[in-house]
Amino acid sequence: MPDEKDIEPENINYTTKDYSSGGGDDEETSSEISEDIEDNNEPPIELKDEFVKPKKSILLKILFGIIGLLFLLLIIGAILYFTGFFKPKEIKQTEAPIEAQTAQKVEPAQDTYKFDIKDINSKKLNEQLANLTNANLNNDKIDELEKKANEEKLIAEQKQKEDELLKEKEDELLKQKTELEEKKQELEKQKAQLESMKQEALQLKEELSNINAQEPSVSTQDKVIQDASNKTTMNHDDKKVENLNNNSIKKENKNGFLMLINVAKIKGVLYKKYLDKLTKINPNIKLCRDDQNRIELYYGPFEDDTQRSELLNKLISNKFNEAYELEFTQEEYDKRCNY
Known part of the structure; x- marks a missing residue:
């Protein structure tokens, strides 16, 4: 553009207002700028982008809002988790209400009977007591008889075992005796054979002596x-x-x-x-x-x-x-x- 002047940073009027706000603010700022330009009687100045404050994006605000919301939800969820909100609830078995039976208390009728010792049948009472004592005695006798029978059974079993052992020993002794008798018979046979051989030897010796003499x-x-x-x-x-x-x-x-x-x-x-x-x-x-x-x-x-x-x-x-x-x-x- 012709006749451009260098603008120094000191002559620039910065505004701190947000350009993304409503239309009223934009009109005010534009009017102020036009007034300043008219006062100076100078042509409008074009501002470079590097000296203009950037606008805040709406998307950035939305993003921060979403992040904050998620963070808040995370905190709430953690609190609910630790307090046990997400645990399954125990199913309570609802028992059917038992119908309360309203039983009427029956008051026993008061007997007007008075106890008299004379009314006791002492004979019958003595018989019952005797039966009880006899039953106890019978139980004791049965226990004693069972105990005695068990003892006799044990004695009989022990005696049977002893008899079996004695029988085994007797059989073994008889076997040894028969073996000794057989050995004795064999020795007697050998002795008889030796005697016969001795007699034969003596006889032969006599015959030889006779032959030597003849x-x-x-x-x-x-x-x-x-x-x-x-x-x-x-x-x-x-x-x-x-x-x-x-x-x-x-x-x-x-x-x-x-x-x-x-x-x-x-x-x-x-x-x-x-x-x-x-x-x-x-x-x-x-x-x-x-x-x-x-x-x-x-x-x-x-x-x-x-x-x-x-x-x-x-x-x-x-x-x-x-x-x-x-x-x-x-x-x-x-x-x-x-x-």
Whole structure:
């Protein structure tokens, strides 16, 4: 616009009135502005937007109002919640009103009867008292009888248990007795068998002694032959024979054992035929017993080991393959063979 003047802020007249109010205020402000312009005789001045105070929006007021209302409702709701307003109400069972029965009080009629002791029937009263006492006595007797019956029952049960225990013990004793008798019979049988075996052994021993008395023993014959051979050899070499005899004597003294041959162990019965076969080979046979009382047949004792080995070879050649050499002490020999 032509001839514009710079307006200083001091010359601007600010108004504090709300432009959003009614139309009367707007007219007043406009008239004042026109008057000022006329007084100054100056053209109207255009105000810049940055110097004009902004208008308050209606929406902002409405928004603040709604927020305040909501806040108020929230406070009221919290108060009602804590006071228990929203809790479900307990349904009270409404009972039907009971009709009050207006019972008229009946006043008992006053008896005009007067009690007299003479009117009491003492006989009947005594009978009733006696019946009551008898009933009590009968109850006591019944209790005593039941108690006594229970005691007798317990005693009978205890006696029955004791009888059963005694019977079991008797049965066990009888069983043990029968077992002992059976063992006794077995021992008697074994004893009888041992006696019979002993008699057989004695009989065989007697027969062997008779055979040895009737026939010359092979061992004595061998001894005679050996003596003769020794005599012939002594004529040729006396020193050699003496050395051999000395060595044999030293050997016997050193060992102290008797040289024997075990032919067989007889577990059952010793037959005469078997014994005759052995006596034909060499009659110098001994009947002995081992620790289990079994019969054993031995040859010996021998004075020389050569004689024993020769006889052993002879037995094996005659099919007595179980024969073997062994040595006994004198004590063991007496225990087994000289019983």
